[in-house]
Amino acid sequence: MIAVFAACVAASGSALADAPLAYQTIQPSKIVMGESAILRVTSLDSELQNVKLPEVSGLSFEVLGHTRQMEFINGTASESSSIVIRVTPQIAGIFSIPGLTPKSQPLILEVNTDRNSGNLPLTLNGTAPRPAPPPTPKTGNAAGIHFVADGSAFVQLKMPRRAVYVGESVPVDIEVGVRPGVVTALNGLPTIKGGDFTLNNLSRQPERQEQVLDGKPFLTMTWHSVLAAVKPGDFSLTVDTPLTVKISSRPSEDEAFANILGGPFLQNFYSNIVPKEMTVTSQPSELHVLALPTNGRPADFSGAVGAFKISSDVSAVQMTAGDPVTLRMHVSGAGNFDRVDSPMFDRIDHWKTYPPKSSFSSTDPIGYKGEKTFEQPLIAAQTGEQTIPGLSFSYFDPETRRYERAQTEPIKVTIEASRADGSLKAPSEATDPDSRLASRTREGLRPDHASTPSYATLMPLYLQPRFLALPATLALLFAGGLLGLQRVPSRVASRATERALAHLGAVARSGDSSAFLVEARQLLLRNLSQRWRLPPEQITAAELNARLGSDAEDIGRLFALADEEKYSGGGADGTDFSQWLQIVSRQLTQGASA
Amino acid sequence: MKYLTVAASVIAFLLLGANAGAQPPDTAYSAAGLYNLANSYARAGKPGMAVLNYERAALLAPTDADIQANLNFVRSSLHLPLRPQGRFSRITRIASPAAVAWIGVLGILVAGASLLVGKMLPQRRAVWIVGLCLGGAGIGFTVCNAIELEPRVHEAVVIAATTPLRATPVPMGDPLQQLSEAETVTITAAHEDFALVRTASGHNGWVARADLADVVPGGSVR
Numbered sequence: 001m002i003a004v005f006a007a008c009v010a011a012s013g014s015a016l017a018d019a020p021l022a023y024q025t026i027q028p029s030k031i032v033m034g035e036s037a038i039l040r041v042t043s044l045d046s047e048l049q050n051v052k053l054p055e056v057s058g059l060s061f062e063v064l065g066h067t068r069q070m071e072f073i074n075g076t077a078s079e080s081s082s083i084v085i086r087v088t089p090q091i092a093g094i095f096s097i098p099g100l101t102p103k104s105q106p107l108i109l110e111v112n113t114d115r116n117s118g119n120l121p122l123t124l125n126g127t128a129p130r131p132a133p134p135p136t137p138k139t140g141n142a143a144g145i146h147f148v149a150d151g152s153a154f155v156q157l158k159m160p161r162r163a164v165y166v167g168e169s170v171p172v173d174i175e176v177g178v179r180p181g182v183v184t185a186l187n188g189l190p191t192i193k194g195g196d197f198t199l200n201n202l203s204r205q206p207e208r209q210e211q212v213l214d215g216k217p218f219l220t221m222t223w224h225s226v227l228a229a230v231k232p233g234d235f236s237l238t239v240d241t242p243l244t245v246k247i248s249s250r251p252s253e254d255e256a257f258a259n260i261l262g263g264p265f266l267q268n269f270y271s272n273i274v275p276k277e278m279t280v281t282s283q284p285s286e287l288h289v290l291a292l293p294t295n296g297r298p299a300d301f302s303g304a305v306g307a308f309k310i311s312s313d314v315s316a317v318q319m320t321a322g323d324p325v326t327l328r329m330h331v332s333g334a335g336n337f338d339r340v341d342s343p344m345f346d347r348i349d350h351w352k353t354y355p356p357k358s359s360f361s362s363t364d365p366i367g368y369k370g371e372k373t374f375e376q377p378l379i380a381a382q383t384g385e386q387t388i389p390g391l392s393f394s395y396f397d398p399e400t401r402r403y404e405r406a407q408t409e410p411i412k413v414t415i416e417a418s419r420a421d422g423s424l425k426a427p428s429e430a431t432d433p434d435s436r437l438a439s440r441t442r443e444g445l446r447p448d449h450a451s452t453p454s455y456a457t458l459m460p461l462y463l464q465p466r467f468l469a470l471p472a473t474l475a476l477l478f479a480g481g482l483l484g485l486q487r488v489p490s491r492v493a494s495r496a497t498e499r500a501l502a503h504l505g506a507v508a509r510s511g512d513s514s515a516f517l518v519e520a521r522q523l524l525l526r527n528l529s530q531r532w533r534l535p536p537e538q539i540t541a542a543e544l545n546a547r548l549g550s551d552a553e554d555i556g557r558l559f560a561l562a563d564e565e566k567y568s569g570g571g572a573d574g575t576d577f578s579q580w581l582q583i584v585s586r587q588l589t590q591g592a593s594a
Numbered sequence: 595m596k597y598l599t600v601a602a603s604v605i606a607f608l609l610l611g612a613n614a615g616a617q618p619p620d621t622a623y624s625a626a627g628l629y630n631l632a633n634s635y636a637r638a639g640k641p642g643m644a645v646l647n648y649e650r651a652a653l654l655a656p657t658d659a660d661i662q663a664n665l666n667f668v669r670s671s672l673h674l675p676l677r678p679q680g681r682f683s684r685i686t687r688i689a690s691p692a693a694v695a696w697i698g699v700l701g702i703l704v705a706g707a708s709l710l711v712g713k714m715l716p717q718r719r720a721v722w723i724v725g726l727c728l729g730g731a732g733i734g735f736t737v738c739n740a741i742e743l744e745p746r747v748h749e750a751v752v753i754a755a756t757t758p759l760r761a762t763p764v765p766m767g768d769p770l771q772q773l774s775e776a777e778t779v780t781i782t783a784a785h786e787d788f789a790l791v792r793t794a795s796g797h798n799g800w801v802a803r804a805d806l807a808d809v810v811p812g813g814s815v816r
Contacts, residue, residue, distance in 0.1 A: 321804070322787070322802065322803065322804025323802070323804055323805075324802065326765065326766065352787070354764055354766075375766060377765030377766050379787060444667050444671070445633055445636055445637065445667060446664050447633075447660075448629070448633050449625075449626040449629050449630060449660065454624060454625070455624050456622060456623065456624075456690065456691075458623055458650055458653055458654065458809070458810045458811065458813070459747065459810050459813055460691035460694075460695060460739075460740065460743055460747070461695030462691070462694070462695045462698060462736060462740050463740065463743075463747065470699055471699050471702050474699065474703060474706060475706070477706070478702075478705075478706030478707075478709060478710065481710050482709055482710065482713060485710065485714060
């Protein structure tokens, strides 16, 4: 869409009766650096002579020419004349262009550094224009150009006429020519028609050129790209480009009438011109695609087609063991670099290899020419002079029509012993005696110590598993001892039982049956009381029968004899001490073990 | 009595075994020897190796003022930050780690014996409580010393003049910054020939193992 910022001086009122009617417009009013705007000064009632170009800091003005035309304003026909001036900015900013005639108003021109702030004609969405000097129209040859959209545009696909190979990158040029003012916008990038080809790396910005073809001004945009075929065969290629074109909706009769009357008149009289979106297509281009030969194809062929050279180098030829060294292979030339690949080295004797990585540096905008660099880190596993073998790279050359193999020379490097290996060896001499540290430390260091025979491990003892076994075992021993002591009450009870039985035996041996029975009764009562958790007075004959079973009778008899001895005396003559001792001992032992 | 005899014999055997097993002759160092070696490196203009051996000497003899003074001197000469020593560090490092380890063992013995005595002779309450406190103090001192020293076991010293700190453990990894020679870093992980380190300023990155030397050989990898 064309934005027009115009300051019109209307020819109305007496104030303007004696002054020429003039106005000026600028198209477009918003541009970016590298583009130009057209300033048109129009006079409605007199022929404009040369005007004095304004002086605006940051803008340059150049008169392109004069025009004369018929204008209809408010139904009144009048002849007008214009001066066309090109305005080119040197810097970005918002400029005020003063009126060039006494009655014209100042104009505003906005110049941006990028496209983000405006919707300008002939813009490509999301892309910034390439800064370029103002285009100079030149006359071109229209022969062979197939015009479309009523002659307001053309699309051409320029490519080599030779046969190409599958996967080969073929540089192509796509030219789109449009008539400014008629074609108002490009609605997308050109695209190739057909699924058997890929169009890679369409240059970000087209080259712009103004030229005159068949007497009409054209803005020609040229994209450089790379085409690649995915299968062999004969193909016909076309390129589509979406455009917005202003076309006339006049009937053909009116067109004929307009031709009779002349353009400027009808342009105003029948001004039914409407914008229309359309896709213009180029003339078909024929391409013969060959399959890559299978004979002689190297095993390491990765699909690279083109003309390549390789070289290799290393980041250092002298290093310390353990230090990484970078082996680089440079593949330069022209071709399909996306298929240029190399595994470098999977394994080299006495070296540790790492996976390589690659980077591509293009020398043209489409990535057809350049250099791909493979970098592989290596670490030497052995000291001394080592040789890194040469690298090789296979590709298909479409010029010679055969597979080629490029080879590099082996590289010799010297590996010194690691610094860490000598950490416990005293330096024989200063490597850099004049270094600042060395010179300063001679005075600043405290003196050496006398050697002592005391040796220890650097790893603290308490962090060594073998040593930790000692405190762990000690802790276990003490824990075991404490647990052992926890069982003492039963052991003590057992010993008390033994002592009681021993005392009872002594009484028995003395022959005092009364004392024996009383002692035995008390002993049993205490024991049963502890076992059954009952007070001694609650241990009755019924309780004995219920809990002791067959022993209840003996214990009951013992209790009865003891009571008899206690209350009547002499009831226990002829006491069988050994029998009673056995009974008491059995009961007490059961109680201790329980 | 026979139990006590057996227990004493086992303990004596363990003590002798632990002492002998913990000190293989090929990994034993002398603080004086490491200090003199570090002085040699410092005089030869090799600050990385000098700081490494000072650090090792300081590990064995933490109270040696000469070691600390020369270590600080070399670090100051290289404009490297000095390691701050807090009160906790000063208190816990008044003895060598080896001595502290034996103090811990003694503490276990005393505390364990006190507990046994307390069980067997509860009436001697004061004796076993004092013993328990002494033993606990010995164990606590050892634990504090271990807490203080354990991070240092994972430290390493940069011994190469230009050592890049990389984002990934590969030789072509993007360098994040350059480490200075003699800078002490903490190793937190390892991958093939690279170690993940944390610098004193808190930055993390990968460094080639060849450019580092462990303060405690073999102790850096967790």
